[in-house]
Amino acid sequence: KQEVTQIPAALSVPEGENLVLNCSFTDSAIYNLQWFRQDPGKGLTSLLLIQSSQREQTSGRLNASLDKSSGRSTLYIAASQPGDSATYLCAVNSGNTPLVFGKGTRLSVIA
Amino acid sequence: ETGVTQSPTHLIKTRGQQVTLRCSSQSGHNTVSWYQQALGQGPQFIFQYYREEENGRGNFPPRFSGLQFPNYSSELNVNALELDDSALYLCASSLAGRSETQYFGPGTRLLVL
Numbered sequence: 067k068q069e070v071t072q073i074p075a076a077l078s079v080p081e082g083e084n085l086v087l088n089c090s091f092t093d094s095a096i097y098n099l100q101w102f103r104q105d106p107g108k109g110l111t112s113l114l115l116i117q118s119s120q121r122e123q124t125s126g127r128l129n130a131s132l133d134k135s136s137g138r139s140t141l142y143i144a145a146s147q148p149g150d151s152a153t154y155l156c157a158v159n160s161g162n163t164p165l166v167f168g169k170g171t172r173l174s175v176i177a
Numbered sequence: 178e179t180g181v182t183q184s185p186t187h188l189i190k191t192r193g194q195q196v197t198l199r200c201s202s203q204s205g206h207n208t209v210s211w212y213q214q215a216l217g218q219g220p221q222f223i224f225q226y227y228r229e230e231e232n233g234r235g236n237f238p239p240r241f242s243g244l245q246f247p248n249y250s251s252e253l254n255v256n257a258l259e260l261d262d263s264a265l266y267l268c269a270s271s272l273a274g275r276s277e278t279q280y281f282g283p284g285t286r287l288l289v290l
Contacts, residue, residue, distance in 0.1 A: 070219070100278070109183075109267060109283040110220075155219055164210045164233070164269070164279060167219030 068093045068160045072168035079146055080176050087141040087171045089156030094134050101130050101141050102155040104170070110155065114141070146175045180204060181270050181282035189288045190258050198253045198285045202270030208232070209251040210279060211243060214265040226251055227273055263289045 069092045079085050089099070098117045102110040114123045114130040116139070122131040129142040143150060153172045157165040180203035190196050202209050208227045212220035222235035226245035240256040249270070255262055265286050269279035 098278075102281075107265070107286065109265075110281040112278070112280070115278055157219075164222060164225055164271075165212075165220070166222070167212075169217070169219045 068096075068158060068166045070156060070158055070166050070168040072154075072156055072171050074171060075169065076172040076174075078174040078176060081146060081148060083146050083175075084142070084144050085146055085173070087143070087154050087156075087173070089139040089141070089168055091137045091139075091158045091166075093160060094137050095160060096134060097159045097161050099130075099132055099139050100157045100159070100165070101128075101139075102157065104153045104155060106153075113154075143173075146173075148175050148177045151175050181268065181280050183266075183268055183282040183285050185285060186283070187286045187288075189290065191290050192258055192260060194258050194289075195254065195256045196258060196287060198255075198266050198268075198287070200251045200253070200268035200270075200282055202249045202251070202268075203280050206270035206272055206280070207249050208271045208273050208277075209245055209249065210269045210271070211251070211253050212267040212269065213237070213262075214267060214284075215261075216264070220267055223253070258289045260289050263287060 101113045116132040127144040153170040155170045157167045182201045210225040211223040214220040224234040229245045244252045265284045267284045269281045271277045271279045
């Protein structure tokens, strides 16, 4: 059974700092991994999707990496801004169920 | 904006009642998945529908049921509501295929009193 863990559960940083969010998964037989952003009480916004054959994806200030063999992914946010404050969720597609999610990392960027 | 819509946005029910939540998928998508997200948790997979048939189910009791219509829109029905059913219910649409990206709607917030 696939399990996804995200560390840390919460993170508070000053504006402008670079930061890394971590995601680990127990079964390396995945199709892809996706990072989402969720604002309080809202739905999920897809940030980056990494296929199992890829090692990283970039979008603006965001960079996600995938090391499938070790069951790890990181989301790197450069030059953080208060508008980045949200919960970030990692989800793995193993093919058996559509997506298995971690519990998320709650990020606060302080101005 | 993903093109996936859900209704209603918020709902309050009492224990024992029944509820129906609705989802319209993104144009061209033939697969809809439903997830339950309790406060402070990640979304949990409820079930998936493909071409009007259930195509996978998570660890949820039979009082959670669904439908998919010929236009690929979908309903989630929950009978005999319990307090623990209070959550954000998310639907996601996609094309068929295990590696396809899922696109999420804004969710329906259900509160059971």
